[in-house]
Amino acid sequence: MATGLLEIGAVARQLGVAPSTLRTWERRYRLVVPHRGDQGQRLYDCDQIDLLGRVLVQVRRGARARAAHDLAGQPLPLRNSRFRFEPSPEAPLLARRALDELIGESENPRLAFYLRLVASELVKNAVLYGSKRDPIRMEATLFPDWIDLQVQNGGGRLSIKSLRTRRRQGGRGLEIVDALAEAWSIETGPLGTKIAVRLLVDAVP
Amino acid sequence: MNQAVRKGANESWFREVNERLERRAADKASSDGPFEIICECAREECTERISITFREYEAIRARSKTFAVVPGHHDRPYERLVSSTETYDVVEKLGAAGRVAEVGNPRDGEEPEHEPGAD
Numbered sequence: 295m296a297t298g299l300l301e302i303g304a305v306a307r308q309l310g311v312a313p314s315t316l317r318t319w320e321r322r323y324r325l326v327v328p329h330r331g332d333q334g335q336r337l338y339d340c341d342q343i344d345l346l347g348r349v350l351v352q353v354r355r356g357a358r359a360r361a362a363h364d365l366a367g368q369p370l371p372l373r374n375s376r377f378r379f380e381p382s383p384e385a386p387l388l389a390r391r392a393l394d395e396l397i398g399e400s401e402n403p404r405l406a407f408y409l410r411l412v413a414s415e416l417v418k419n420a421v422l423y424g425s426k427r428d429p430i431r432m433e434a435t436l437f438p439d440w441i442d443l444q445v446q447n448g449g450g451r452l453s454i455k456s457l458r459t460r461r462r463q464g465g466r467g468l469e470i471v472d473a474l475a476e477a478w479s480i481e482t483g484p485l486g487t488k489i490a491v492r493l494l495v496d497a498v499p
Numbered sequence: 500m501n502q503a504v505r506k507g508a509n510e511s512w513f514r515e516v517n518e519r520l521e522r523r524a525a526d527k528a529s530s531d532g533p534f535e536i537i538c539e540c541a542r543e544e545c546t547e548r549i550s551i552t553f554r555e556y557e558a559i560r561a562r563s564k565t566f567a568v569v570p571g572h573h574d575r576p577y578e579r580l581v582s583s584t585e586t587y588d589v590v591e592k593l594g595a596a597g598r599v600a601e602v603g604n605p606r607d608g609e610e611p612e613h614e615p616g617a618d
Contacts, residue, residue, distance in 0.1 A: 407512045473519035
């Protein structure tokens with residue numbers, strides 16, 4: 295056996311699962327595909343065992359197997375910051391400044407510029423269309439290749455149409471999000487609205 | 500990054516967004532009706548919108564140092580006013596800011612035969 299590689303039985307014992315579980319996960323999700331030994335036996339390296347450990351953490355937190363693989367397969371975030379702002383006219387500017395903690399000017403000034411632009415537009419929308427009492431929550435997570443940004447506000451359900459209403463002072467924001475984001479989504483319901491945006495580090499714009 | 504370079508960079512980055520907004524609008528529109536861009540002034544916090552036709556926008560983009568800004572957003576030490584319309588001014592970046600605008604031009608920067616914003 296190659297140095298540092300473990301057979302399936304040893305890995306299963308280490309992780310506290312049945313070998314058949316590892317084989318099933320391999321066949322269904324293809325996240326961890328072990329090496330093969332001379333006799334065709336499965337051999338796992340350290341990184342693969344770590345990854346299986348991350349899958350199991352998600353399963354033990356209650357995730358279904360597919361979701362656990364999706365979560366474990368994501369790269370680990372480099373930095374994460376959460377903020378809350380009162381729904382005031384200053385909130386977009388405060389959101390811009392807050393993001394400087396996450397990604398500094400010297401690191402990638404162009405990406406920082408676009409991140410601040412998207413954040414301020416979404417927070418402006420939240421101020422204009424969201425609850426006038428509940429705070430606006432913003433979360434930004436930096437990964438090696440992308441940034442995830444979420445802006446959440448209280449208040450009633452919003453329609454995409456209302457967010458696209460013509461307004462000279464900006465704040466509609468969605469066409470800018472369309473132009474800059476790799477992907478974005480909106481979840482809106484009776485208790486509030488959450489917009490999630492992903493900006494790619496190298497593809498902006 | 501010194502102030503002139505930073506101002507040039509801001510305008511160039513707004514220009515990049517507007518290039519995308521124009522492409523998106525062109526995909527939807529069948530005529531030369533107006534579409535909206537972001538003000539390309541040097542103030543990063545400014546996200547005011549400008550309504551502009553494709554023809555007007557293309558005339559501005561034909562030069563790498565010209566930008567569309569909301570009337571009054573002309574930044575005098577770093578820009579000269581080229582022309583004005585009811586809804587926007589056309590400014591030309593000068594000095595270091597102008598060089599940043601040239602370097603960051605997403606197009607090849609062929610010079611137009613007419614003054615931008617004057618048609």
